[in-house]
Amino acid sequence: MLENARGRKSSREKILDAAAELVAEIGAGRLTLEAVAERAGLSKGGLLYNFPTKDALLQAMIQRMIDQVAEAREALRAQIGPGPNLEARVVTTSLLNMYCGGKMQEIATGMMAAAAENPRLLDPVRQVISATVEQIKTSSDDAESALLGWLAVQGLSNLEMHNLSPFSDEDRERIVGMINRLLTKGIAP
Structure with a gap:
C-alpha cells in the first residue's frame, strides 16, 4: 500500500481500503460514495477528487x-523451487491462496456482483487471464497438463469464492495434491 514519507496512507489508499471493507460487508451493489467517504474519514469532495x-x-x-x-506471484516465484511448469505452479498456488477464504474472497465476490451491472469493469481481469494463459502455454514443459491444472484451480477457486464448494477440507487437500502432481509429473500416457 502506498504511504507517504511519514508512514501514513495516502487518501487514495484510505478510500480503497474503506471501499474494500464496505464491499466485504454489504456488497458492491449497495456501495455508495458517501459511505466510502465516511468510512475513509474524508469529505465526499476528497473522495471525488480521487475517484x-x-x-x-x-x-x-x-x-x-x-x-x-501480481505481487503474490512474484513472491511465490522466489519460493517455489525449479521444476516443470513453473509458471503454472506459481499461478495456481497464487489463485488458491487468493480466493480460498478471507477478506480477498469477500471483496472478489462483491466485485463480481458489481461487474454484473457493468461487465466492462472486468476488462482488465480478462486481459490478465489472456496473458496468463498465453504465458502458461509458452513457458510450460507440458502445456496440456499446465492448462488443465490451471483450469482445475480456476474451477475450485470459483466454487470456493462463491461458497458453493461441495468439498470437505480433506477433499480439497486431495484435489490440490492431484493438481500439484499433474503440474510436476504431467499426464500419464
Whole structure:
C-alpha cells in the first residue's frame, strides 16, 4: 500500500481500503460514495477528487486486486523451487491462496456482483487471464497438463469464492495434491 514519507496512507489508499471493507460487508451493489467517504474519514469532495464516479472507484479496486495478485506471484516465484511448469505452479498456488477464504474472497465476490451491472469493469481481469494463459502455454514443459491444472484451480477457486464448494477440507487437500502432481509429473500416457 502506498504511504507517504511519514508512514501514513495516502487518501487514495484510505478510500480503497474503506471501499474494500464496505464491499466485504454489504456488497458492491449497495456501495455508495458517501459511505466510502465516511468510512475513509474524508469529505465526499476528497473522495471525488480521487475517484469521480463509483465505476472509477470499482475499477481502481479491481486494479489493486490485480496488482496484489501480481505481487503474490512474484513472491511465490522466489519460493517455489525449479521444476516443470513453473509458471503454472506459481499461478495456481497464487489463485488458491487468493480466493480460498478471507477478506480477498469477500471483496472478489462483491466485485463480481458489481461487474454484473457493468461487465466492462472486468476488462482488465480478462486481459490478465489472456496473458496468463498465453504465458502458461509458452513457458510450460507440458502445456496440456499446465492448462488443465490451471483450469482445475480456476474451477475450485470459483466454487470456493462463491461458497458453493461441495468439498470437505480433506477433499480439497486431495484435489490440490492431484493438481500439484499433474503440474510436476504431467499426464500419464
